[in-house]
Amino acid sequence: MGLREEKKAEQRRVILNTAAVLFRKRGYEDTRVRDIVDRLRISEVTFFNYFPTKDALIMAFAVEMLEYSIASVKRELERHDCSVPDRIRSLMRQWATSWDSDPEFHALVAKQSRMMTEAKGILRERSLQLYKQYERLFAEGQKRGEIRTDHKPIDLAEMMEGMLTLIAGNWVSGWWGGRSGSLERRFMNAMDVFLEGCSAATSVSSRAFRAHRRLKGAPAKKVRRV
Numbered sequence: 001m002g003l004r005e006e007k008k009a010e011q012r013r014v015i016l017n018t019a020a021v022l023f024r025k026r027g028y029e030d031t032r033v034r035d036i037v038d039r040l041r042i043s044e045v046t047f048f049n050y051f052p053t054k055d056a057l058i059m060a061f062a063v064e065m066l067e068y069s070i071a072s073v074k075r076e077l078e079r080h081d082c083s084v085p086d087r088i089r090s091l092m093r094q095w096a097t098s099w100d101s102d103p104e105f106h107a108l109v110a111k112q113s114r115m116m117t118e119a120k121g122i123l124r125e126r127s128l129q130l131y132k133q134y135e136r137l138f139a140e141g142q143k144r145g146e147i148r149t150d151h152k153p154i155d156l157a158e159m160m161e162g163m164l165t166l167i168a169g170n171w172v173s174g175w176w177g178g179r180s181g182s183l184e185r186r187f188m189n190a191m192d193v194f195l196e197g198c199s200a201a202t203s204v205s206s207r208a209f210r211a212h213r214r215l216k217g218a219p220a221k222k223v224r225r226v
Contacts, residue, residue, distance in 0.1 A: 084141030096184035
């Protein structure tokens, strides 16, 4: 990256940081582009060279959140010193801890960007990248004999992401009467149940149980009399 590109990246970062401070202090609706540029002592023209709208700031924050998650999964994929289920738990704990540390801002970005419900454009692209990373992680778990193999890795990734998106969405919206309690606790409780159902041992016992039910429910064969 050349000097010019470095300066542009630095200016973009300063604008984002300033916007984040004002969003936390005043809220999204009560923060104007004019408030941001006045604090930075730059022109609106300069601001719009980096972000065409105020909404573009929110989109940038949402993309950063997804890229953080993608990078975290990549790091876990490079580890081989612990089981895949433990690595998945580590990922969920990292994400939940990050949100718990700054709940109002993360809730703001999630709701304004609709990243959990209507991801489009670059948000959709990043979300699909994240799915692919999860798919690789589940596939590794299957190869190691830790994850059940009667479901495709991408299906397991979708199940997990759907579960976590619902929990995070309820937490963000205050579905259960505000954001009381820790998102980490909710995530980890859910992951314990989910990963227990994903384990290879559970897969074997589930198949045995289904086979038992089929045999139990099968009609008795008629004996032909001679």
